Amino acid sequence: MTKGVTPHMVTVSTLTLVKVALILLLLWALYLIADVLILLIASLLFAAALDPWVDTLQKKYHIPRAVCMLTIYAILIAVISSAIVLIAPPLIDEIGQIAQAFPHYYTQINEWLINVNQQTGSNGAPLQSLSNAVTSATTGAFSVVSSIFGGIASFILVLFITYYLVVDEGAIKRIAMIAPKQHQAYFTNLITRLQKQMGIWLRAQVTLMAIIGAVTYLILLAIGMPYALVLAMIAGLTEFIPYLGPLLGAVPAVIIASSISPLMILTVIAAYYLMQLFENNIIVPKIMEKALGLSPVVSIMVFLIGARLAGIAGALLAIPIATAAMVVINDLLSSRNRSEAKPNSR
Known part of the structure; x- marks a missing residue:
């Protein structure tokens, strides 16, 4: 007589359900403030890039961090302004020439696709795809132009946030204070490495x-x-x-x-x-x-996911966010491997 399988009851405590609900609520809240988070992440990224320069100026010339930061901003603005003055006129001229010649390019590509259509005996799908692509490109151009003007205001805000993050030397590291006391040393080290x-x-x-x-x-x-x-x-x-x-x-x-x-x-x-x-x-x-890198497949997928979730800003920030996540994951895996190795070494 075969013995019956004893059923195992799976119980979930109320505390576990509350924790899951709080995590889901937190994720939903983060989704709602995604635009603000993107600005904050961009500011943290710029702060990480500029902080070594500020440290060098402060140690070498013994001047306040605020003065160092303003000096770097002034140099960057001067360089960017000079580049715009030099590049903008010929760039605008070339863009105008391309706009005038665009019908010619469109006609040539159209004729080439007609030949392909005749030789392959397809049903005109390439022509329709080209038409759709041109329409999408035109619509996308207006969207990009409008987003640029909105992006200028966001960029100025990022510069202000970056300024205060760099000037207040411990601002970023104070984020570690949110963690439990026994983990604060690790999070401080992690933030320093990520920065x-x-x-x-x-x-x-x-x-x-x-x-x-x-x-x-x-x-x-x-x-x-x-x-x-x-x-x-x-x-x-x-x-x-x-x-x-x-x-x-x-x-x-x-x-x-x-x-x-x-x-x-x-x-x-x-x-x-x-x-x-x-x-x-x-x-x-x-x-x-x-510079930290990811595998080609992961990089492309992360870039596409970032673009899908948050547009241009998401695409630009996807790689650094994924890189930071990989650092944390590697730390967790290393910690687990060390924990598993201890019993075996006894």
Whole structure:
């Protein structure tokens, strides 16, 4: 006679249910204030990037942190303003030329798709896809312009928050005081490590974007490619997109080259390929070697999830947030491994 399986009763205490409810309520509250959290995270990221510079100025010249921060802001504003004065006129001129030539590019691509349609015997889906893409791009352009004006106000707010976070040297580390007393030392150490690593990542990323933009401009200028400045700006900005950025940055250049000649298409593809080799083998190992990274698949997925949840801001902050999360996860795994190793060592 087979013995019956004794059923096990699973009981959940009221306290556990309350904890789960509080966690869900907290997550919902964080979702409601997502915009504010994005500004705070951006401020923490900028503070992490600027804090080493302020520390260096303070220790070397013995001046208050507030003066150091204002000096750095003044230098950054001067550099950015000079760049705008130098770049804006030719950039606006090239954008105007592209806008005038856009119908020509659209017609050429349209004719190419018609030939593809006739040769493959498809039902015109490529043409419809192109039309939809143009409509989406036009609508998206207006959305980007409107978001830029809203983004300026947010950026100014981020600068103010960053200023106070850096000037008040212990402001960020005081977050650790929220944790239970026995864990405060760990959280203080964790915040210090995250602050250092995020600062390294941001400075390295900005440097990489600037170098790629400058190199792209010089190469496109050398091969006689029109709209070199606009295409270089696109190449630099798309570097922020992990792994897919260089490919996306090359697409507009190839489209414009297709309206010139087959030789120019091959030249542009070869130029971007050489730039990619230069980036992967020389620039990235030198600049990004100290910056924390994620695997390609995780980076792309995190970027797309951030863009889906919080738009442009979410996409920009997704990688540093995921990197910080990986640091915490690695700490937890290391702690668990140490705990499991102790009984075995006895």
